[in-house]
Amino acid sequence: MTRIPGRELGQAYETLSMEEKKSILHExxxxxxxxxxxxxxxxxxxxxxLLGTAIRSVRVPNHxxxxxxxxxxxxxxxxxxxxxxxxxxDSAYHQxxxxxxxxxxxxxxxxxxHGDLKPHNILIxxxxxxxxxxxxxxxxxxxYWDFTTALRFTREDFWWYNFVxxxxxxxxxxxxxxxxxxxxLTSSSYYW
Numbered sequence: 001m002t003r004i005p006g007r008e009l010g011q012a013y014e015t016l017s018m019e020e021k022k023s024i025l026h027e028x029x030x031x032x033x034x035x036x037x038x039x040x041x042x043x044x045x046x047x048x049x050l051l052g053t054a055i056r057s058v059r060v061p062n063h064x065x066x067x068x069x070x071x072x073x074x075x076x077x078x079x080x081x082x083x084x085x086x087x088x089x090d091s092a093y094h095q096x097x098x099x100x101x102x103x104x105x106x107x108x109x110x111x112x113x114h115g116d117l118k119p120h121n122i123l124i125x126x127x128x129x130x131x132x133x134x135x136x137x138x139x140x141x142x143x144y145w146d147f148t149t150a151l152r153f154t155r156e157d158f159w160w161y162n163f164v165x166x167x168x169x170x171x172x173x174x175x176x177x178x179x180x181x182x183x184x185l186t187s188s189s190y191y192w
C-alpha cells in the first residue's frame with residue numbers, strides 16, 4: 001500500500017479546489033455504486049465476509065461478528081449488549097433502546113461494502129482517487145453500513161459529514177439515528 005501514489009483524503013481535503021472536491025465525490029460515488037451492485041455469492045440476505053465467514057468491524061467488541069443469515073439476526077446481535085448503566089435514568093435508557101430497535105422497521109438490501117469508509121482510507125492525487133486502503137472489514141452488509149459507519153461519531157460541522165451525506169448517506173439518516181442510539185447503549189461492552 002505504500003507504493004500507491006497519493007495522499008489520504010483527510011490530509012488533503014482542505015487544500016483541494018472546489019472542482020477537485022466535486023471530482024473526488026463523483027468518482028467515489030461511482031465506485032461505491034458499482035461495488036454495491038456486485039452479486040453476493042453467499043445469498044441475497046447473508047451478512048458475511050468475502051469468504052462467507054465472520055466479518056471484521058471496529059463497530060463491535062472483539063471486532064468480529066457473524067456471519068448472519070439475515071439482517072434480523074444482525075440487529076439482534078448488535079443490540080444484545082445494551083446496558084442501562086451509562087444513562088441518567090431508566091427512561092433515557094428505554095428511549096435510546098426504542099430508537100435503536102427502530103432499525104428492525106427499516107429493511108435493507110445486503111450489498112458489498114468496504115466496511116471502514118473513512119477519509120484516511122481513501123488516497124487521492126490530482127483531484128482523482130488513486131486507491132482504497134484497509135479492506136479487512138469488506139464484505140456483505142446491509143446497504144446503510146458504509147454510510148453510518150462513516151458518520152457514527154462524526155460531528156455535523158465537520159467536512160466529512162457533508163461529504164458522506166452527498167455521497168449517498170443522506171438516504172440513511174433514520175439508520176444513523178438508530179446507530180447513534182445503539183452506540184450509546186452498547187459502548188460499555190467494549191470494556192468487558
